[in-house]
Amino acid sequence: MKQLNNHESRTCVRTMVRMVTPAGSDGFISLYLDLPEWDYTPGQFVMIRPENWDNDPVWPRPFSICEVNRNGLRLFIQVVGRGTRLISRLTPGSRVDLWGPLGNGFKFDPDDRLLILAGGMGIAPFIGLCKNHPHPEKVSLLFGHRVGIECYPLDELPQGMDKQYARQEGQSDLVLFQEMLEKRIQEFSGLGRILACGPTPLLRVVSSLSLKYKAETYVSLENKMACGVGACLGCVARTSDQGYVQTCTHGPVFRADRIVWEV
Amino acid sequence: MDISVKLGMLKLKNPIMTASGTFGYGLEFKPYGRLEDLGAVVVKGLSLEPRQGNPMPRIVETPCGMLNAIGLQNIGVEAFLKEKLGLLPWKTTPVIVNLYGQTREDFARLADILSREQGVAALEVNISCPNVREGGIQFGQDPVQAARVTEVVKKSAGSKPVIIKLSPNVSDVTVIARAVESAGADAISLINTLGGMAVDIYTRKPCLANKFGGLSGPAIKPVALKMVHEVCKKVSLPVIGLGGISSARDVLEFILVGASAVQVGTATFTRPDRVFSLVSEVEKLAMELGLDSWNDFQGTLKN
DSSP states (O other): OOOOOTTSOOEEEEEEEEEEEEOSSTTEEEEEEOOOSOOOOBTBEEEEEEGGGTTSSOSOEEEEOOEEETTEEEEEEEOOSHHHHHHHTOOTTOEEEEEEEESOOOOOOTTSOEEEEEEGGGGHHHHHHHHHOSOGGGEEEEEEESSOGGGSOGGGSOTTSEEEEEEOOSHHHHHHHHHHHHHHHHHHTTTSEEEEESOHHHHHHHHHHHHHHTOOEEEEOOOOOSSSSSSSOOSEEEETTTEEEEHHHHOSEEEGGGBOOOO | OOOOEEETTEEESSSEEEOTTSSTTSGGGGGGSOGGGSSBEEEEEEOSSOBOOOOSOOEEEETTEEEEOOOOOBOOHHHIIIIIGGGSOTTTSOEEEEEOOSSHHHHHHHHHHHHTOTTOOEEEEEOOOTTOSSSTHHHHSSHHHHHHHHHHHHHHSTTSOEEEEOOSOSSOHHHHHHHHHHTTOSEEEEOOOEEEEOEETTTTEESSTTSEEEEESGGGHHHHHHHHHHHHHHOOSOEEEESSOOSHHHHHHHHHTTOSEEEEOTHHHHOTTHHHHHHHHHHHHHHHTTOSOGGGTTTOOOO
């Protein structure tokens, strides 16, 4: 895990699927790809497009880099639509177009205390971050999830890390989770950086609580993307200082207080 | 085979150009290929002032295509000239600026500003954007209006060639093509996106905040090919074909029906180096077909 600056060169390669492993239950997979010659910053993402897609689907799909390990580049993926379903059916040896690392990623000092707030698939960029962090005792995680905990690779996280998990099965759980978020953000404000990734409603709440308690918070936005390189302008987010900016190149990580959340 | 082409006054190394709106300001693609290798770079449509574009969501995927309603978000002509143009390899590859105005005066003013720029090889006039309320397509659907915009841009553009980009959202595209030819256009590019819509049965809402968008990608190629063919028969101007081109074979199909060059748009999203690899693929396919020059092939479709 190396921290890159935003302008280091990216590559586009045709690479090979090494392994596809299911996690927990149907619909969650880890996809391992042959590793190109690059390093990454946690929070950066890649675009992938299987060779056999031909003209349909047209777009590639963006995924956070989960980690890079001896099995290659790992992407943690949940099947949510046609594209991810086709990706989940890839087999070792399938060829995939891959470009990245893209976006800015989470910048932090290894000595910073970190509070990670993740919801569902928002855990993906934090797996490698936590596993490779030199001081896991300085990292805390609050993880909210709707499906079973066994679907997520949380058992891989370091022992010394402070972890708290909360499942939301109904409206009352959501209220409880929001209370947990508020307590953690309030307590953590001023102690270090908060990093958040997950569904937009979660990030909106995290943002508003961070403003309330003046916490230094960075959120990684999820967005539909066509190109991933800043050209199509299809993935913009509204910011208070620059108006609409591309999530893929100006983000996906933004300071929470810069985002103007649209209804 | 020499795959260079002549586009009126412009000489291109090869017939492969980028399509406006899909290639940013060109610089986004520098890590993925040599801009110098392309026939021409056509940049994102510019307006006089910066534009924020339409609300999100702005894009949605459809079978073999996509809909967009970006709404011409751009940094404005001054910022482009100051921050981007100098970084493009305009000395070795023609940089064509696509321009958009809400009024004829806007088009004239933009053409006037760009006419003085050494790094701008030609102007492409967008009278066909379906995603903006004022200007855009309203000029492109009426032959009289299309001709008037062409006239004012020609008058202000000095010696720069003027390409008029046409919309397929008309009953007879050849009427518009002939109107802009009579008004002095130097070339025509077509097609811009086809008006389209996608809806979500779960939310019961349109997929785009703008409700409607422009359809692009391989799904529209047959429509584009037909329109390019029709226009090539009716005008004597060079025609640039675009619409769903994603392979070398697609490029040659457009040249076969009469196009002098092509633009590659949505295919750029399938791989950021797609437009670069097409150059060598087109050369290889032309050789496989045993062509000696484009003249032997361009517009030679048999009945």
